[in-house]
Amino acid sequence: MTKKERSKIILVIICISFLQGLQFWVSPVLGQISKHYPGIDVSLVQMLITAPSIVSVFVALCSGRLVVKISKKRLLLFAALISGIAGIVPLLADSFLLLFLARMLYGVALGLSATLNTAVVADFFQGDERVTVMGIQGASIGAGMVCITTAAGKLGAIDFRGSYWVNLIGFLAFILIGICLPRKKSDAEQNSGKIKLNKEVYIVSAFTFLEFFFLITFTTNIAMHLSGSLQGSSTVSGSLTGIFSGIQIVAGLILGRVTKITKRFTMPMAMLSFSIGAVLLLLFPSNMPLLIMGAVFCGFSQGIFIPTGMVTVSNAVAPVATAMASAVFTCGMSLGQFLSPVCLNGFSSVLFGEATTGNVYRLSAVGMTVSALLAVIWQRNRSENGMKI
Numbered sequence: 001m002t003k004k005e006r007s008k009i010i011l012v013i014i015c016i017s018f019l020q021g022l023q024f025w026v027s028p029v030l031g032q033i034s035k036h037y038p039g040i041d042v043s044l045v046q047m048l049i050t051a052p053s054i055v056s057v058f059v060a061l062c063s064g065r066l067v068v069k070i071s072k073k074r075l076l077l078f079a080a081l082i083s084g085i086a087g088i089v090p091l092l093a094d095s096f097l098l099l100f101l102a103r104m105l106y107g108v109a110l111g112l113s114a115t116l117n118t119a120v121v122a123d124f125f126q127g128d129e130r131v132t133v134m135g136i137q138g139a140s141i142g143a144g145m146v147c148i149t150t151a152a153g154k155l156g157a158i159d160f161r162g163s164y165w166v167n168l169i170g171f172l173a174f175i176l177i178g179i180c181l182p183r184k185k186s187d188a189e190q191n192s193g194k195i196k197l198n199k200e201v202y203i204v205s206a207f208t209f210l211e212f213f214f215l216i217t218f219t220t221n222i223a224m225h226l227s228g229s230l231q232g233s234s235t236v237s238g239s240l241t242g243i244f245s246g247i248q249i250v251a252g253l254i255l256g257r258v259t260k261i262t263k264r265f266t267m268p269m270a271m272l273s274f275s276i277g278a279v280l281l282l283l284f285p286s287n288m289p290l291l292i293m294g295a296v297f298c299g300f301s302q303g304i305f306i307p308t309g310m311v312t313v314s315n316a317v318a319p320v321a322t323a324m325a326s327a328v329f330t331c332g333m334s335l336g337q338f339l340s341p342v343c344l345n346g347f348s349s350v351l352f353g354e355a356t357t358g359n360v361y362r363l364s365a366v367g368m369t370v371s372a373l374l375a376v377i378w379q380r381n382r383s384e385n386g387m388k389i
Contacts (some may be wrong), residue, residue, distance in 0.1 A: 153238015
C-alpha cells in the first residue's frame with residue numbers, strides 16, 4: 001500500500017468515526033429539550049442519546065452477515081446517507097416523537113459504522129500497524145465527538161433546534177467515503193472459510209457492556225448535573241462533553257505506549273479511570289476545574305477501552321469473522337448504552353429514594369470499580385492458562 005492509499009484509508013476511518021460521534025450531538029442540549037417538552041419523562045429524554053443503540057444492536061448483527069454479500073463501501077455509504085437524513089428530518093416539525101423516531105433511524109447508521117470501522121482497519125492493516133491505526137480510530141472518534149458536541153452546544157445555545165444542523169456531517173462523510181474508500185469484494189468472495197467466533201470475543205463484549213452501561217452516564221447526565229452558576233448552561237455542558245471527547249484523541253494516539261505499560265490490564269485500567277472521573281463529577285457539580293478533571297478521566301476510559309477491545313476481538317478470529325466479531329463487540333457497547341438510563345435511574349430510586357444525577361454517578365463509580373476487578377481476575381486466569389495476550 002502506498003502512502004497516499006494509506007492516507008485515504010485513514011481519512012475514511014476518520015469519516016466513519018465522525019458518523020459514530022453523531023450519536024452524542026444531542027448531549028449538550030438535553031437540558032433544553034427536557035424543559036421544552038415538560039411532559040416527557042427525563043429517562044425518555046436521556047434515551048435520545050441511547051435509543052439509537054438498541055437499533056444498532058440488530059443492525060450490527062445483520063451487518064456481520066451482510067458483508068459476505070455486500071461490499072463494506074456500499075454499506076458505509078448507506079450509513080452516511082442515513083446519518084444525514086435522520087439528523088435533518090426533525091427540523092420539519094416541533095415534535096418530540098419525530099425527534100425520537102429520527103434518533104432511532106440513526107441507529108441503523110450507528111450499527112453499520114461501529115461494526116464496519118473495525119472491519120475496515122482489519123482489511124487494510126496488520127500486526128503493530130493495526131494497533132496504531134486502531135488508536136487513530138479511537139482518537140478520531142474522540143475528535144468527532146469534540147467537534148460535534150462543541151458545535152451542537154454553540155448552535156443550540158439560543159434554540160436547541162439549531163444543533164440539528166451539525167448532522168450535515170453525514171452528507172460530507174458520504175462524499176469522502178465514496179471518493180477515498182476502494183471497493184473491495186464482499187467477504188464471501190475473498191474468503192471461503194466459515195464465520196466462527198470464540199469465547200474470548202464474547203467475554204470481551206461482556207466487559208464492553210459493563211463499560212458502556214456505566215460510562216454513558218457521563219453524556220446522559222452531565223447537562224442536568226451542573227449546579228450553582230453553571231446550572232442550565234448548554235455551552236458549559238457542551239464544553240465538558242467536548243473535553244470528554246477530546247481526551248480520547250490523546251488516548252488513541254498514545255495507545256501503543258499505554259499498552260506497553262499496562263499490558264494485559266489495559267481494559268481494567270481504563271475502567272478504573274472512569275470510576276475516578278465519576279467520583280469527581282459526583283462531589284463537585286459546581287466546580288468547573290474539577291468537572292473538567294472528571295471529564296478527562298471519563299474520556300480517557302473510553303479512549304483506551306474501545307480500541308483495545310476492538311484489537312482484542314479482531315485478533316481473536318480469522319479474517320472472514322472480523323466483521324461478526326466487531327458486531328458482537330458493538331452489541332455489547334450498544335446494549336450497555338441503551339439499558340443504562342432506565343436501569344440506573346430505577347436502581348437510584350430504589351436504593352436512595354430518588355433518581356438524581358448524583359446518585360447515578362455514585363452507582364456508576366461503584367459498579368465500574370467492581371467490573372474492573374472482575375476484568376483483572378479474568379486477565380490473570382487468561383494469562384495463567386497460557387492464552388495469547
